[in-house]
Amino acid sequence: MTxxxxxxxxxxxxxxxxxxxxxxxxADLNARLSATLTQAPALFQRAPVALDxxxxxxxxxxxxxxxxxxxxxxxxxxxxxxxxxxAALLPWCDHYNLAWQDEQDKPAKTRSATPALTTQVITQPxxxxxxxxxxxxxxxxxxxxxxxxxxxADGNIHIFGALRGRALAGVQGLTSAEIVCQHLDADLxxxxxxxxxxxxxxxxxxxxxxxxxxxxLRVDSY
Amino acid sequence: MAKIVVITxxxxxxxxxxxxxxxxxxxxxxxxxxxxxxFDIGLRNLDIIMNCERRVVFDFVNVIQGDASLNQAxxxxxxxDQLYILPxxxxxxxxxxxRDGVKTILDQLAEQFEYIICDSPAGIEQGAQxxxxxxxxxIVVTNPEVSSVRDSDRILGILQSKSLRAETGADxxxxxxxxxxxxxxxxxxxxxxxxxxxxxxxxxxxxxxxPESQSVLNASNKGMPVxxxxxxxxxxxxxxxxxxxxxxxxxxxFLEAQRKSFFKRVFGG
Numbered sequence: 001m002t003x004x005x006x007x008x009x010x011x012x013x014x015x016x017x018x019x020x021x022x023x024x025x026x027a028d029l030n031a032r033l034s035a036t037l038t039q040a041p042a043l044f045q046r047a048p049v050a051l052d053x054x055x056x057x058x059x060x061x062x063x064x065x066x067x068x069x070x071x072x073x074x075x076x077x078x079x080x081x082x083x084x085x086x087a088a089l090l091p092w093c094d095h096y097n098l099a100w101q102d103e104q105d106k107p108a109k110t111r112s113a114t115p116a117l118t119t120q121v122i123t124q125p126x127x128x129x130x131x132x133x134x135x136x137x138x139x140x141x142x143x144x145x146x147x148x149x150x151x152x153a154d155g156n157i158h159i160f161g162a163l164r165g166r167a168l169a170g171v172q173g174l175t176s177a178e179i180v181c182q183h184l185d186a187d188l189x190x191x192x193x194x195x196x197x198x199x200x201x202x203x204x205x206x207x208x209x210x211x212x213x214x215x216x217l218r219v220d221s222y
Numbered sequence: 223m224a225k226i227v228v229i230t231x232x233x234x235x236x237x238x239x240x241x242x243x244x245x246x247x248x249x250x251x252x253x254x255x256x257x258x259x260x261f262d263i264g265l266r267n268l269d270i271i272m273n274c275e276r277r278v279v280f281d282f283v284n285v286i287q288g289d290a291s292l293n294q295a296x297x298x299x300x301x302x303d304q305l306y307i308l309p310x311x312x313x314x315x316x317x318x319x320x321r322d323g324v325k326t327i328l329d330q331l332a333e334q335f336e337y338i339i340c341d342s343p344a345g346i347e348q349g350a351q352x353x354x355x356x357x358x359x360x361i362v363v364t365n366p367e368v369s370s371v372r373d374s375d376r377i378l379g380i381l382q383s384k385s386l387r388a389e390t391g392a393d394x395x396x397x398x399x400x401x402x403x404x405x406x407x408x409x410x411x412x413x414x415x416x417x418x419x420x421x422x423x424x425x426x427x428x429x430x431x432x433p434e435s436q437s438v439l440n441a442s443n444k445g446m447p448v449x450x451x452x453x454x455x456x457x458x459x460x461x462x463x464x465x466x467x468x469x470x471x472x473x474x475x476f477l478e479a480q481r482k483s484f485f486k487r488v489f490g491g
Contacts, residue, residue, distance in 0.1 A: 124394075125425050127379025128372055129346075144425055146375045164423070 232373030273445025430463030
């Protein structure tokens with residue numbers, strides 16, 4: 001005898017429209033809503049909508065919130081959640097039986113002020129005794145790096161051949177830098193000051209990716 | 223348009239001068255008018271291997287300094303009239319060469335000759351850099367051992383960074399790899415690098431492989447480029463190398479250890 005499961009939970013990501021409310025003035029709001037909805041009527045019809053109240057949470061009271069809900073719902077929006085500071089909004093959510101969403105529009109992960117690195121490309125083999133430094137750049141070597149040669153970069157180093165010499169990535173302190181080569185047979189590899197010499201490297205001779213995990217160098221062979 | 227070819231290696235004793243003599247003689251025997259210049263000022267050897275040391279009156283440095291004309295210094299080979307030798311000075315050192323002086327001489331030689339072979343001194347200092355500076359092509363001589371391969375790699379780097387072609391951004395110097403003193407038996411025993419190993423490390427097209435041979439020493443003692451000894455395997459290997467250098471497609475020989483015949487095993491030899 002088989003019985004269908006009475007409940008089946010699936011986590012899904014749903015597209016949700018967020019309306020950020022910038023003013024609680026009814027006339028203002030109406031004008032703005034009308035303008036937005038005439039521009040894209042289909043976008044908001046029966047669409048799940050969260051009201052982002054982050055910017056008006058200070059002035060929020062019962063009248064204002066009830067006005068907001070009425071005005072938006074009358075236009076066909078399905079408001080199901082409030083978004084903004086948790087402590088201030090949770091009582092309202094309970095009161096109106098609404099969900100709560102975290103604040104949105106946080107600035108994207110803070111980026112360092114340094115400009116994006118460019119890439120320096122070397123097409124010739126890097127021979128013994130030669131030294132190449134990609135300042136403020138990634139280094140891409142389309143050929144090999146011979147024993148006794150040294151390639152250095154502020155960013156990543158990618159070598160489309162054998163690495164038999166030394167490779168030092170992230171020399172200005174970029175710990176997320178990495179070294180990738182098709183055939184690891186290096187004298188020395190270093191990332192942001194942490195180094196390993198030949199004796200401490202695997203003797204695989206295969207393709208490898210070398211990166212820094214905390215204060216250790218990790219070597220993944222492929 | 224004359225072609226300037228440098229014979230170089232970085233390491234000493236690998237066979238640069240032997241190769242210079244053999245290749246220049248080989249090119250001359252094929253009917254190409256060739257001059258071979260000894261850039262090893264102060265340690266001249268080429269004239270001994272070419273058996274003309276007693277005919278040296280003026281040398282490379284004399285011509286650069288204007289003490290003699292080029293034609294006074296050029297020595298015509300007695301065995302092949304297409305071959306000339308410009309000997310080095312034994313009494314000066316390598317600082318006697320200047321870029322301008324070398325250029326003047328090469329320009330004059332280019333009017334008369336098809337091939338200008340420059341026999342480089344060992345090392346990577348001024349003398350070696352002078353020999354390769356104006357080169358169009360380079361034959362890098364390597365022995366199947368790690369230190370020699372490493373030094374060849376170094377000199378290849380200098381060819382690609384410090385030659386005239388590199389400095390002016392012209393087409394790069396065309397590189398050829400010549401493996402000399404190759405001993406198939408020692409390779410089989412794992413005492414020497416194999417040819418694929420060397421090719422992989424240096425990433426330069428292989429022009430030829432010359433086996434280790436007693437005939438090379440005999441030839442240089444007699445002052446006779448080894449290509450003139452047609453019976454020797456080294457001589458044949460050099461002739462093949464010259465053919466390949468001129469664009470012919472020839473298989474590499476002498477790569478396998480020869481199996482000794484029954485009589486040789488019994489009676490030695």
